[in-house]
Structures are given as C-alpha cells and as structure tokens.
Amino acid sequence: MSDRIPLMAGNWKMNLNHLEAIAHVQKLAFALADKDYEAVEVAVLPPFIDLRSVQTLVDGDKLKIKYGAQDISAHDSGAYTGEVSGPMLAKLKCTFAVVGHSERRQYHDETDELCNAKVKAAFRNDLTPILCVGEGLDVRKAGNQVAHTLAQVDGGLKDVPAEQAETIVIAYEPVWAIGTGEVATPEDAQEVCGAIRGRLAELYGQEVADKVRIQYGGSVKSGNVAAIMAQPDVDGALIGGASLDADEFVKIVRFRDQ
Numbered sequence: 001m002s003d004r005i006p007l008m009a010g011n012w013k014m015n016l017n018h019l020e021a022i023a024h025v026q027k028l029a030f031a032l033a034d035k036d037y038e039a040v041e042v043a044v045l046p047p048f049i050d051l052r053s054v055q056t057l058v059d060g061d062k063l064k065i066k067y068g069a070q071d072i073s074a075h076d077s078g079a080y081t082g083e084v085s086g087p088m089l090a091k092l093k094c095t096f097a098v099v100g101h102s103e104r105r106q107y108h109d110e111t112d113e114l115c116n117a118k119v120k121a122a123f124r125n126d127l128t129p130i131l132c133v134g135e136g137l138d139v140r141k142a143g144n145q146v147a148h149t150l151a152q153v154d155g156g157l158k159d160v161p162a163e164q165a166e167t168i169v170i171a172y173e174p175v176w177a178i179g180t181g182e183v184a185t186p187e188d189a190q191e192v193c194g195a196i197r198g199r200l201a202e203l204y205g206q207e208v209a210d211k212v213r214i215q216y217g218g219s220v221k222s223g224n225v226a227a228i229m230a231q232p233d234v235d236g237a238l239i240g241g242a243s244l245d246a247d248e249f250v251k252i253v254r255f256r257d258q
C-alpha cells in the first residue's frame, strides 16, 4: 500500500486576474475542511501576476491550500526579459513550479534540455517541480506513447540526484486529452504512469520510485476522477478547465466520495 498523499493541483492556465484569483481561493477555502487537507494535498497554480494576491490571502488567513507557478525561468537572475525566477517564486512562498507543460512545449518550443534546466532551477530554490510529460495524438496512434513519455522523463531528470528526484511530481498528460473532453481511460493512464514509475526505479531504485507522486492530467472532472485515482500508479491530478469552477474542483479533491 502506498503512503503517497494524493496531490490535486488546479492549473488555471491564462485565466483569472488577481482579483478573480482572490475570490476563487476564498471560495475554495470556504468549501474545503481540515479533513480534506488531511487526505489530499490541494494546490492552485495561478498566473504569475496572481501569486502575490494568493500568498497574501493564504498567509493572512493561514489557509492550508498550497500554490505554485505555471513556469519558472532556468536562470536565477539577470537580463532575461519577461522571465520569472526561482528566487522570486520562493520569496512568494510558492511550493510548486510547473515545468514543461505541453502548452509550453508546443507554443514556446520548450525542449527536454530546457525543461531539465528548469527542473534544476526549481530544486535550487527549494521549489517542487511538477514535470509534465505526455504524447500527442500521432504518437498515441502509432502506439509509441510509453517510449515517447519515458524519453521526456529521462530528459527532464538528467543529472538530477536521487535525493531531489524523490520529491519531484511528474504529471502524465496525454496532449490529445487536454481541454478536449477526451479523457484517457483509467487503463491508458495506468499504462503510462506505471511505466514512468518503472523508469524511475531503473534510474534511482525502487525506494525512490515509490516516493514520487505521478499525476494524470487531461479533461479530469468530478465524474471521471475516481476511476483514474483508483489506478495504483496515479497519485493525483493536474486539472485545467475544471479547476476554474470552485465547486467542481472541491468535488475532485473529494474524489473518494464520487
């Protein structure tokens, strides 16, 4: 039996300004109870400009909800216009930094090499990276989803030592299931999440592999979350669209009741 605590993280993507962010986190805080936080780690991943507002609310009201950024610069400071650094995120008491979301890989040409540098930047600044991996539709149709995804895991973790690797979160997000309503079957999710854990065991040993939380992401909703979470190698979800609806997100956090 795994003692990995599930992580339910709401990736708001480019939605909710800083005022809407406050209202949304207040709704979540009102709805979530201590018993929710005992069973599940709950996090929101707002746009950068919302983070200060979220931090102020979480600190001021001593909320148990965690938060993090949707991206992180590979650099800690300097002339990198438009970037936000690990030290800046750490100063805002972020817990997480998403690395290599498929939308960054697709629209911003982020390579495994850059993702690896961002993973290291997160660790360097005591942030937990959520490394996103997953295949597109063409790769899935060719049956190469496992090999493709494991190559991204290898790339993201290159030269990352075991003591850091055991704390990473890996989010398996089949690109064809993101925002499409096309959810992977629980068996599809388990096939790749299980393979990811197998690769972690090859790279770092079973003890480290057993500590890593592997999330599924792609059209997760209250209606499908329980079946996905029933898979032995799925330890949470990275939720996009459904996380913007506070009631729906709370139902997902309470996946055991669905």
Ligand SMILES: O=C[C@H](O)COP(=O)(O)O
Binding pocket: 011, 101, 173, 177, 178, 179, 180, 181, 217, 218, 219, 220, 238, 239, 240, 241, 242
């Ligand atoms: O980061 C979240 C994923 O991209 C999933 O998004 P979605 O739940 O809207 O399909």
